[in-house]
Amino acid sequence: MPTRSRLTLGLALLAACGARGASAQETATWYIPTYSRDILVWDEASERTVDRIQMRYQIPNQMTLNESRDRLYVLEATGENIEIVDLRTRRAADSFTLSGGNVTVRIDGLAVHPSDERALLVVKRYTKERDRYTVEGPFILEYDLRSKQVTDTLEWPDGRERDRGGNYRYSPTGETLYFFADDVIALDAETYEEVDRWEISQPFEPGLGRPNFSMNPGTYDEPGVATGLFRMTDPVQNRSMLGIASVRLEEREADFYTLGTSEPLRGFALAPGGEKAYSLYSEVGRYELWEFDLVGRRLVDRHPFAGRPRMGLHASADGEKVYVYVAGNTIDVYDASSFELMRTVEFDEDMTLGNVVIIPGAAAP
Numbered sequence: 369m370p371t372r373s374r375l376t377l378g379l380a381l382l383a384a385c386g387a388r389g390a391s392a393q394e395t396a397t398w399y400i401p402t403y404s405r406d407i408l409v410w411d412e413a414s415e416r417t418v419d420r421i422q423m424r425y426q427i428p429n430q431m432t433l434n435e436s437r438d439r440l441y442v443l444e445a446t447g448e449n450i451e452i453v454d455l456r457t458r459r460a461a462d463s464f465t466l467s468g469g470n471v472t473v474r475i476d477g478l479a480v481h482p483s484d485e486r487a488l489l490v491v492k493r494y495t496k497e498r499d500r501y502t503v504e505g506p507f508i509l510e511y512d513l514r515s516k517q518v519t520d521t522l523e524w525p526d527g528r529e530r531d532r533g534g535n536y537r538y539s540p541t542g543e544t545l546y547f548f549a550d551d552v553i554a555l556d557a558e559t560y561e562e563v564d565r566w567e568i569s570q571p572f573e574p575g576l577g578r579p580n581f582s583m584n585p586g587t588y589d590e591p592g593v594a595t596g597l598f599r600m601t602d603p604v605q606n607r608s609m610l611g612i613a614s615v616r617l618e619e620r621e622a623d624f625y626t627l628g629t630s631e632p633l634r635g636f637a638l639a640p641g642g643e644k645a646y647s648l649y650s651e652v653g654r655y656e657l658w659e660f661d662l663v664g665r666r667l668v669d670r671h672p673f674a675g676r677p678r679m680g681l682h683a684s685a686d687g688e689k690v691y692v693y694v695a696g697n698t699i700d701v702y703d704a705s706s707f708e709l710m711r712t713v714e715f716d717e718d719m720t721l722g723n724v725v726i727i728p729g730a731a732a733p
Contacts, residue, residue, distance in 0.1 A: 390588045390728060392640040396685035399440060399455075399725040401428040402717040407442070409458060412685055413730075415701070415713050419458050425449050429722035435482035435540060437727055445720070447474035452513075455727075464516050466509075470496040476506065479536035479545070481557070486519070487511050488536050488545070505529075522560055525553045537583070539618055540592065546617060548583055566620055583617055587726045588638045588683065592616055595662075596636045597647060598624055612645070612660060625665050633658065635681035637690070639704070640728075646690055646704075648681050655679075657690065657707050671707035678721065685728050694719050 395413035399421075402408060407428050409419035427445035434441070440453040442460075454461040466473035466489075477490030492505035506529055510520035525547045535548045538557060545555040552566035582596035589595055598613040610631055613624035633647045643663050649656035655675025661668045673692075680694040683704065690707070693699040699713040 390590070390640055390642075392687045393685040393728050395730055396587070396726050396728045397730075399431065399727075400715075401431060401442070401720045401722045401724070402715070403427055403720055404717045406717070407431075407440075407453070408715060408717075411730075417715065421453055421458050421460065423451055423453075423460055424463060425451065427720060429720050430478075431723055431725050432478050432480055433725050433727070434480050434484055435538075435542075436484070439484060440725060441478060441480055441487070443475060443478065443722075447476060448472060450475065450478065464511075464513075466491060466518070472496070477536060479538055480513075481538055482540060482542040484513060486513055488522075490536075520560075525555060525562065526550065544618070546583070552583065552617070564620075582613070582636070583615060586636070586638045587728065588640045588642065590642070592618055595638050595642070595645070597633060599630050600626075612662065612665075627660075627665075627667055635679060637681045637683045639683040640685060640687045644683075644687075644704075646681060646683060648675065648679050648692070650675060650679065657692075657702065659707075669707070673702070673707065673709070680724060682724075682726060693724070695721065 395411055398410040398412065400408040400410055405423045405426055407421040407423065408417050409421065411418045423442065423444070425444040428442045429445045430443040432441040438455050440455060442451045442453060448467045449463055449465045451460045451463040453459070472494040473491050474494070475489050475491050479488040481487065489509045489511050491507050491509060492503060493507070495502040508522040508524065509518050510522065512519045526549045528549070537546050538544070539546065543557055544563070545557045545560070547553040547555060551568055553562055554564035555561065556563050582594050585594045586596070594615045594617065596613060598611050600609055601607070602609050608630035609626045610628060610633065611624050611626035613622055615622045631649060632651055634650050635648045637646045639645060645660045645662055647658045647660070649658055649670065655673055657671045657673055658667060659669040676692070676695060678695045679692055682691045684691065688704050689710070690702045690704050691699050692702065695718070697715045697718045701710045701713065702708065703710055
């Protein structure tokens with residue numbers, strides 16, 4: 369029988385809450401980075417490419433959607449250039465780089481303020497000398513997107529530099545900046561002073577190990593909620609446990625329950641309505657699609673299928689299909705009730721290993 373825990377974090381008391389996501393819609397629009405200059409615009413309902421966004425730089429890779437959902441900030445494969453795509457026109461509207469002369473600056477993390485006036489960048493600087501390269505960083509920079517200038521250099525909130533960025537996120541209001549490390553540190557978005565700390569490095573309840581769960585909302589999460597898999601150690605039997613957590617970051621609330629011993633699952637896709645979710649079991653030569661009942665808090669199905677070495681997973685906007693994609697140039701479409709392969713959609717170019725951005729709503733023809 370699954371173990372369920374409710375947490376009281378700081379001053380916030382968690383009321384009983386179930387996962388309830390955005391309701392089903394007719395379609396969703398996918399923005400797919402490829403190994404060309406194009407980002408493909410793909411409509412779920414028609415299963416066809418309805419547009420192509422041509423980028424200035426080769427191989428668009430990591431993409432960040434702004435709070436208003438009308439811009440994409442696209443980091444290309446070298447990490448030197450960011451292009452800004454206007455989703456209303458589906459055209460690259462602007463770009464910026466910090467590299468120049470004999471100095472190369474590679475961007476590894478990006479967090480965009482909801483105002484779209486500034487961003488936080490995690491970077492490293494490589495200076496080409498006559499006989500060597502000098503490497504400096506990583507640094508955390510505040511960047512003014514209007515004047516295209518660095519306006520501040522921040523201290524690491526927990527005092528520890530990290531080789532990889534991507535550990536920041538602004539609150540929807542833009543008043544708070546969250547830094548994810550051993551703990552979640554809340555900073556004032558103007559002064560960058562610490563205003564709160566969520567000590568997830570410590571067990572939430574006696575006898576529990578430290579949990580490790582996602583803080584990033586999915587396509588069909590409610591606003592301000594992040595639902596995903598989590599893992600923690602059972603200290604009594606010294607085994608890793610797997611479960612599902614629903615996190616409300618600004619309220620500092622988390623509701624989680626364990627499903628059993630940890631398994632090699634990758635990816636988590638919440639279905640519209642928030643009552644079901646899917647994940648992928650992945651071992652060499654053994655791949656399975658898993659379905660979770662989030663209302664009954666249980667695993668209800670695991671179906672063997674022909675997987676891939678690298679896989680992305682998503683539920684369709686109408687809740688009737690499950691998509692498996694990456695790597696390669698295809699999307700496999702599975703029936704959400706039977707997990708039978710319905711068809712394979714093929715593109716002219718391969719997808720990159722960067723993220724695919726999916727926005728519920730009708731795609732223009």
